[in-house]
Amino acid sequence: MRIGIMGAMNEEVAPLISDIKNRTQEDIGVRTYHSGLLYDKDVVVTASGWGKTASASAATTLLVHCGAEIIILFGVAGAASGELNIGDVIVAKDLIHHDLDPSPIFPKYQVPLLGMSRFETDTRLRNYAISAVKKFISSGIIEHSIDNPARFHITKPAIYQGLIASGDQFISSTDVLSQLRNVFPDIKCVEMEGASVAQVCYEHKIPLAVVKVISDKADKSAKTDFPLFLSKVISHYSRGIIQNFLDQL
């Protein structure tokens, strides 16, 4: 079985790409797709770029051109729920386009013609993701490998399962965040790719897992927390979590 793995940014998938054995690469459009054996599994890995169009395009290429039979989307997100801290991990149960508004022709947030607004991840893959994250957290890798985990107050990351809201918008405002919380009281985090990948997987009947690590609180500190987390911390999560995940397949 061929496994498609994608992140929005190079930093999210770079450690995985460098761990691929017998690596070959193919440029399709503006993206590079890296294939080979990752922790003994047949994979194809790419960085999509930011936003829903970029991620939908990359996911479609993974499925249609590269032959991926499942997809794992991995990366960072902004916390949308007050209980979350930087470093915590969200495994998506379902995903929604928070910026989709075809009203009054169709209901707000509903994808026209598909007639649905929430896209669920695959139950089996979701459970693998949860086990992978739990094993990773209990390994203590985070506390021991990050230069200064206290900068982000990361001690023992927590894991949550729930709703991820995606939109073509980097959120760095508590006002915008509280509007989103009012509309989606069960929201866990915000990011810019998940719902579009989930929609592509739904359309192609491809099982999907989404794992997101909180890089910022989507408030005014996000513009400094996000790049710091991306450059210093995310690589420690991607290798550990994805290896534990693939070990179960």
Ligand code: ADE
């Ligand atoms: N991804 C990581 N942090 C984010 C934020 N604050 N808004 C949107 N996407 C994000």
